[in-house]
Structures are given as C-alpha cells and as structure tokens.
Amino acid sequence: MKRTLLAAALLVAMTAYAQPKPPPAWHQGKPPALADSKLAPLPGRMTETPASEIPINKLKLPKGFAVEIWATGMPGGRAMARGDKGKIYLGTRGIGRVYEVTDDGTRRSVRVVVDKLVQPAGVAMHGGSLYVMAINKVLRFDGIEGDPGVAPVDLTDKFDLPPEQHHNWKYIAFGPDGKLYVPFGAPCNICEPPKEYAQIRRYNADGSGKEVIATGVRNTQGFTWHPKTGELWFTDHGRDWMGDKGPEDELNRMTKAGLNFGYPYCHAKGVLDADFKRADGCEGVTLPVSTLGPHAAAMGVIFYTGSMFPKEYQNTMFIARKGSWNRTVKFGFDVVNVRPSKEGKKASVKPFLTGFLEDAKAGKFWGRPAYLLQMPDGALLVSDEQMGAIYRISYVGKK
Amino acid sequence: MLLRFTGRWAWLTALFVSAAGAQSIPERLAQCAACHGAEGVSAISGTPSLAGQPELFMENQLVLIREGVREVAPAMAAALNGVKDADIRALARHFAALKPPPPAGKPDAGTARRARELSRKAHCGSCHLPDFSGRDQIPRLAGQREEYLLEAMRAYRDNRRSGGDTIMAASLYGIADADLQVLARFLARLP
Numbered sequence: 190m191k192r193t194l195l196a197a198a199l200l201v202a203m204t205a206y207a208q209p210k211p212p213p214a215w216h217q218g219k220p221p222a223l224a225d226s227k228l229a230p231l232p233g234r235m236t237e238t239p240a241s242e243i244p245i246n247k248l249k250l251p252k253g254f255a256v257e258i259w260a261t262g263m264p265g266g267r268a269m270a271r272g273d274k275g276k277i278y279l280g281t282r283g284i285g286r287v288y289e290v291t292d293d294g295t296r297r298s299v300r301v302v303v304d305k306l307v308q309p310a311g312v313a314m315h316g317g318s319l320y321v322m323a324i325n326k327v328l329r330f331d332g333i334e335g336d337p338g339v340a341p342v343d344l345t346d347k348f349d350l351p352p353e354q355h356h357n358w359k360y361i362a363f364g365p366d367g368k369l370y371v372p373f374g375a376p377c378n379i380c381e382p383p384k385e386y387a388q389i390r391r392y393n394a395d396g397s398g399k400e401v402i403a404t405g406v407r408n409t410q411g412f413t414w415h416p417k418t419g420e421l422w423f424t425d426h427g428r429d430w431m432g433d434k435g436p437e438d439e440l441n442r443m444t445k446a447g448l449n450f451g452y453p454y455c456h457a458k459g460v461l462d463a464d465f466k467r468a469d470g471c472e473g474v475t476l477p478v479s480t481l482g483p484h485a486a487a488m489g490v491i492f493y494t495g496s497m498f499p500k501e502y503q504n505t506m507f508i509a510r511k512g513s514w515n516r517t518v519k520f521g522f523d524v525v526n527v528r529p530s531k532e533g534k535k536a537s538v539k540p541f542l543t544g545f546l547e548d549a550k551a552g553k554f555w556g557r558p559a560y561l562l563q564m565p566d567g568a569l570l571v572s573d574e575q576m577g578a579i580y581r582i583s584y585v586g587k588k
Numbered sequence: 589m590l591l592r593f594t595g596r597w598a599w600l601t602a603l604f605v606s607a608a609g610a611q612s613i614p615e616r617l618a619q620c621a622a623c624h625g626a627e628g629v630s631a632i633s634g635t636p637s638l639a640g641q642p643e644l645f646m647e648n649q650l651v652l653i654r655e656g657v658r659e660v661a662p663a664m665a666a667a668l669n670g671v672k673d674a675d676i677r678a679l680a681r682h683f684a685a686l687k688p689p690p691p692a693g694k695p696d697a698g699t700a701r702r703a704r705e706l707s708r709k710a711h712c713g714s715c716h717l718p719d720f721s722g723r724d725q726i727p728r729l730a731g732q733r734e735e736y737l738l739e740a741m742r743a744y745r746d747n748r749r750s751g752g753d754t755i756m757a758a759s760l761y762g763i764a765d766a767d768l769q770v771l772a773r774f775l776a777r778l779p
Contacts, residue, residue, distance in 0.1 A: 229715040230755060232644050232725035235651035236673040264651070264673075283648070283751065285657040305656045307751075354747075355754040377758070 231514045231557075235284050237262050238576045244555060245580070248544040253499070253586020256542065259570060260297040263288045264577040267559040268360055268489065269570060270312040270319070274334040277562070277579075278302065278319055279572065280312040282358050287312060287321050289337075290579070297579075303328065303341065307354070311361035313369065315394055322359045322371065325350060327396065347396025351385035356408045360489075365419050369394055374408035379428045379453050379464055387452050389423070389443075403443055405450040405474065411489040411560070416504055418533075420444060422478075424487035424508060427456055429515040436460040437480035438487040440508070442533055448475040478529060479536040484513035485521035489560030495567025498584050502526070507541060509558040509571065522546035522554050524561065524571060542571065542582065613678050619667055620679070628686040634661075636736045640688030645727045646680035657751035688721075689731040695777040703774030706767055710759050720778055734776035741768045 240261045248256050265281035266288055272278070277290040286304040290297050303309070303321060311322030319330040321341070327348050328341035348371075351357070356374030364370055368391040375387040389403040389412075412423035421443040427436040436456035454462050454470030457480050461470045481487040489509045493502050505528045510521035524542035529535070545556040557575040564570060569582040611619075620638075624630050628639030638646065652658035654668040654676070668676075695703070707713060715726050722728035729737065743749040745760040745768070760768070 225718075226711075226714050227717065229723075229726060230753075233648075234644070235648045236677055283657070283753075284651060285655055285751065307657075355758055 228515055228517070231512070231552075231554075233265060233283065234575060234577065235264050237264055238578065240578075243573075243576050243578055247547075247555070248542060248580070250542055250582065253584055254582055255585045256571075256580050256582050258578060259581035260290050260299065260579040262299045262577065263290070263579075265574060266572055266577050266579070267574045268310060268312055269560050269562045269572055269579070270314045271562060271564075272314045272319070272334040273317065276334045277570075278312045278314070278321075279579075280310040280321070282308040282310050285309065285323075287319075289333075300337075302330065302333070302337075308358040311359035311371070313361045313363055315363045315367075315369070320361065320369065320394075322348075322361050324354050324357050324359075325352075344396050348392065349399060351383075353383075353386065357386075360410045360412065362412060363394070364391065364421065365414055366391075367394065368392060368398075370402075370412065370421070372406065372409045372412075374406075375452060378430065379462065381453060381465065400446070402446040403448055403450060405452045405455075406441075407452040411487065411508070413490050413492060415533075416492050416494050420533075422490060422492075422506070424481065424490050425450065425452075425477075426486060427484065428453075428462070429484070431463050433483060433516050433518060435480075435483040437483050438485045438510075439477035440479045440481055440487070440490070440506075440527065440536065441475065441477045443475075449473060450475055450477075478533060479527065479538060481508065481525075481538065482510065482513075482520055484516045486511035486513060487521075488558075489572075491561045491563055493563060493569070495563050495569075497567025498569075505529075506536075507561050507569065508538075509561055511557045511559050511574065512546065512554060519546055519549045519552050519554065522557060524558050545573075613675060613682070616667075616671070616675065616679060617682060620683075623664070624683075628683045629689040630733060630736075633733070633735055634739065635733070636740075637689040637732055638683040639686035640721075640731075641684060641728050642722045642724055642726065643680045643684035644724045645722060646683055647677055648725055650676045650680060652751045659750045688728065691731050691779045692734060692776045695774045699770055699774050699777075702767070702770045706763065706771060710763070712759065715756075720775060729775040730778035732776060734772045737775055738768055738772035741771065 240258050243258055245258050250256060263279055265284040266279035268280045270278045275292055279288040285306045287302045287309050289300050289302050306323040307325050309321050309323040313320045317332050319333045321328045327344040329344055330339050330341050333339050353376035355376045359371055361369060361371050370389060370391045372389050373386050375382045387406055388401050389406055390399055390401050392399050406425055408426040409423045412421055414421055423441050425439040425441060427438050439457060441450055451474040453465045454467045455474045456462060458476050459471045487508055487510050491507055492504055493507060505526055507524055508527055509524050512522035513520045522545040523540055526539050526541040528537045545554055545558060547553045556573045558571050559574040560572045562570040571580045571582060623632060623635050624638050628637060630637045650668060653660055653665055654671060716722055716729055720730040741760055744752055744757040745763060
C-alpha cells in the first residue's frame with residue numbers, strides 16, 4: 190500500500206514537472222514505530238553568550254593540549270575563512286549575518302559585515318576577496334580586509350541557484366585548482382532529488398564554467414583537499430528516521446569527478462534505504478572511506494599540516510561533529526581525530542575534543558562544535574555554533 | 589514649508605528612536621502590551637498572544653524580527669529598533685512566565701478528528717509536543733489566536749514566512765487551505 194502510494198506520488202511529481210511541488214522535507218521516511226516520537230531538531234541560540242557563561246573548563250583533550258575561549262559574541266557563527274591579513278569571517282544560518290573577527294594580538298573584536306541574508310552559511314577568501322553564499326545570493330567583497338566599507342559585487346545571477354531552501358545552506362571553499370566548490374543538498378530528508386540537487390558543483394571564481402562533479406550527496410557541510418594528493422575529502426550527513434543506529438554519516442574521498450555517492454538508495458557503507466528500495470541500490474556507488482557515527486552531523490574537516498602539534502598528527506584529519514538530534518540517545522558533540530590508512534581506503538576515528546555533551550540519555554549538551562581552522566602558528570580554532578564563540582586549541586606539552 | 593516639516597519630522601523620529609534605544613524594560617513592556625495585551629493575551633486580530641510561549645522561541649523570533657530577517661508589520665519591527673540582546677532575553681523571559689491564553693471554546697468532534705489525523709500524518713506533535721504546548725525554539729500553538737495561526741501556516745506553506753524554519757515550512761507543503769483552517773480552528777481551542 191505504502192509503496193503504491195509512493196509510486197503514485199512519484200508519478201504525480203514527474204508528470205507535474207513543469208510546476209514541481211516542493212518535496213516534503215520532513216515526514217517522508219518516518220516509520221510507524223517512530224510516529225509517537227518527540228525528537229526534534231535541537232534549538233540554537235540567536236543572542237550573544239558572554240564568555241562568563243561558557244563552561245570551557247568542561248572540555249577535555251588528550252594530554253599536552255590546552256583549550257581557551259578565543260572570541261565570543263557571534264551568535265550562530267559557524268564556517269570560518271581567514272584572509273591574508275589575519276581577519277576571520279564567519280557565516281551563519283538563521284540569524285542571517287556574516288561576522289568579521291579582528292585580532293589585535295591580545296584580544297578579538299567582532300563586527301557584522303552584512304546581514305538580512307537568507308542563511309549565509311558559505312564564506313571563502315580568494316585573491317583578497319570575501320565570497321559570501323546565502324541560499325539565494327552570492328556576494329563578493331573585494332579587498333575587504335583593508336576596506337571595511339566596501340560595497341559587495343552581486344554575483345547571484347552567474348551561479349544558477351535552485352529555489353529550494355531545505356539543506357541548501359552552503360559550505361563553500363576554493364580548491365587547489367582555484368575553483369569554487371559548492372554543494373546543493375537534497376531538499377528533503379529522503380526523496381528522489383530533482384536534478385539540481387544532492388550534488389557538489391564547482392565554478393570559476395566569477396560563477397562561469399558550472400560543472401557537477403559529484404552526485405548522490407545528501408547534505409555535505411564540510412570538505413577539504415588532501416595536502417599531498419590534492420583529492421577532495423568531504424563529510425556527508427546520513428538520513429533521518431531510520432532509527433538510532435544510523436545510517437551513519439560519511440567521510441568520502443573523491444578520487445575523480447563524476448562519482449555517485451549513493452543518495453537516496455545507498456547510505457553509509459552499503460546500507461539500502463528503507464523507503465527508496467532498490468536491490469541494486471549500491472551498485473556503482475562510491476562508498477565512504479569511513480563512517481562517522483549515527484546522526485552525528487559531521488561538519489567541518491581539515492588536514493592538519495601545522496608544526497605546533499606532535500608529529501603523529503601531521504596530515505591526519507580533524508572533523509567537528511555538531512551532534513545528533515534524530516536519535517533517542519545523543520551522539521557526537523565533539524571534534525575527532527581521523528587517521529586515514531596509507532591507501533586512503535579506511536580510517537580510524539578517535540575522540541579529540543569532548544565535554545560538550547553532558548548527558549547523552551537526557552539529551553543535555555551545552556555546545557556544538559561546527560568548524561575548524563588551522564592558524565599560521567599551528568593552533569586549531571574551533572567554532573561553536575551554539576555559543577557563538579571560537580575556541581583555540583594549542584599544544585603546550587613536551588614534544 | 590513642507591520641506592521644513594519633513595525635516596522636523598525626521599528629527600522627531602530620530603529623537604524617538606534614540607529614546608526607544610534607552611527605554612527601561614517596564615517601558616518597553618507597556619509598549620508591547622498595547623498590541624499583545626496586558627497579560628500577553630492578544631485581543632487584536634492578526635496579533636499573536638505571547639503568554640506562555642517558550643522563552644527561547646520568543647528570544648529567537650525577536651532577534652529575527654529586529655534583524656529584519658523575519659519581516660513583520662512595521663510597527664512591531666519598530667518596537668525592537670536597537671534593542672540589545674540582554675533586553676530581548678528579559679522581554680522573552682517576561683512573556684514566557686505568563687499564564688497561557690485560555691482556549692477559544694471547545695473544538696467540535698469533526699474538527700478534532702480531522703485535525704488529529706492531519707497532525708499525525710505531518711508529525712506536528714513530534715516537534716510542538718502532543719499537547720501543542722511547544723518547547724525551546726518551537727512555539728506553543730494551543731490557545732493561539734485562530735486567524736493568526738491560519739495566516740502563519742499559509743505563509744510557511746507558500747514560502748512567505750521570511751526567515752522561517754525550513755523543516756517547519758516543508759511540514760505544510762501540499763496541505764490545502766481547508767485543512768489549514770481545520771488545524772487553526774482546532775489548535776485555537778486547545779487548553
């Protein structure tokens with residue numbers, strides 16, 4: 190019965206292609222067993238949290254590492270991009286702002302660069318310009334580090350952004366090829382995505398040369414390039430409402446353009462979908478290097494190349510896991526150290542920064558680490574979207 | 589002459605706005621009460637009751653309105669001009685502590701049945717809680733003004749609620765006006 194309905198719905202969606210209905214993002218794929226669930230997305234804060242209200246002492250790190258509060262007063266601040274002159278730009282979602290953090294060596298000050306945007310999560314620096322990508326807008330601020338009042342150039346028309354909002358807030362970054370990489374998430378929890386979605390694209394910096402380079406990507410909120418091979422590695426969020434066990438989030442490696450990463454038929458390391466069933470659903474799908482935990486919300490990812498941390502961390506990865514909502518016992522809320530094997534086919538995942546989650550069963554947490562940035566001195570910055578703050582991790586032990 | 593008046597008005601407005609920036613919490617609350625009701629229970633069509641709403645929900649909405657991310661009636665937005673985060677938290681705390689509005693009577697059996705069926709299918713209660721009392725960032729719907737609920741739902745569904753939660757909007761995609769009316773009638777009559 191359910192499958193007939195689904196097929197009928199698909200047929201309707203297909204025949205009505207000229208006027209596509211937005212796919213329901215929420216209730217698709219919620220099994221009857223979960224019908225009485227009270228799980229809901231976790232609440233974010235939109236007001237400033239002063240440093241005195243951040244329980245930084247609760248954080249734990251391996252021996253020899255230390256963490257301090259580095260900047261506060263950026264509600265919703267998440268992805269970070271650093272300019273050549275040392276200013277750091279942060280994107281946000283709901284609150285609609287982009288922040289600029291200026292470090293005078295002893296303290297940090299914060300100002301709002303632009304506001305009233307629709308989820309301007311994407312920020313990237315390239316050739317002295319700040320690129321800001323909201324769901325429906327692309328802005329470029331030329332020479333902003335030296336010219337704080339510079340008026341933005343509106344590049345929106347060049348980028349061909351599709352209209353759906355859900356999962357279409359963006360992480361963006363320039364690759365070693367000088368191109369801008371942009372994800373377009375599935376506009377639903379689970380659905381047959383319309384052709385402009387569930388993919389990663391790259392563009393020339395001016396928005397020309399659009400190219401879809403990966404498909405079957407549900408919702409990637411973080412990627413980076415391997416320091417030696419130059420390959421793209423990205424995190425991807427698993428779907429909701431298939432239970433506490435998963436399907437787990439993914440760490441993927443893109444060895445070449447044109448690969449299919451499985452959504453909506455194949456998740457994690459070969460888990461077939463519960464609603465979009467296909468016996469051959471995982472055929473031709475590139476499976477992840479590693480899974481990253483059920484509903485973990487794996488976000489920012491970097492390869493560590495600094496000289497401050499002990500040698501064993503060289504070229505290993507750090508990944509921030511913002512933490513689960515679609516799980517009765519909470520999971521994540523940490524930064525993990527991920528060490529890929531030599532051939533890059535599997536990886537070990539170990540907790541690195543923990544202590545944000547106070548009671549997994551009761552769902553009690555205070556912070557949500559979202560993105561990472563390596564500083565010139567090798568220290569690691571971690572943004573906390575919940576507290577609107579940035580923490581700094583340094584190595585203070587003996588090497 | 590006209591020009592001079594314009595200039596004078598601009599000056600007066602500036603004075604009013606700067607004074608607004610320096611208002612005490614009780615002064616602000618008196619302003620809010622003019623529209624939202626003395627006890628946070630609104631008697632004005634299109635203006636929501638605030639009494640008993642979750643604190644974080646109001647905090648977030650007040651920031652979104654102040655930032656111009658959620659667009660509302662200009663007079664409502666003006667009341668938040670330049671209001672600091674700390675004051676926004678105090679305003680939210682005040683209204684959250686008030687007794688929720690009384691239900692607008694009892695829903696008839698047909699309305700209740702249909703509304704529960706719709707709500708079960710769209711899992712409204714998973715977020716808003718089964719008794720629609722709301723929590724954290726998710727609003728209380730029980731006892732809210734009927735016409736306000738209806739317009740709010742239409743705005744989400746038709747992608748007109750600027751700054752709105754995208755999963756919330758997606759929950760209403762494809763639900764017909766007649767069913768939204770049933771939901772609004774039902775929710776306004778819940779204790």
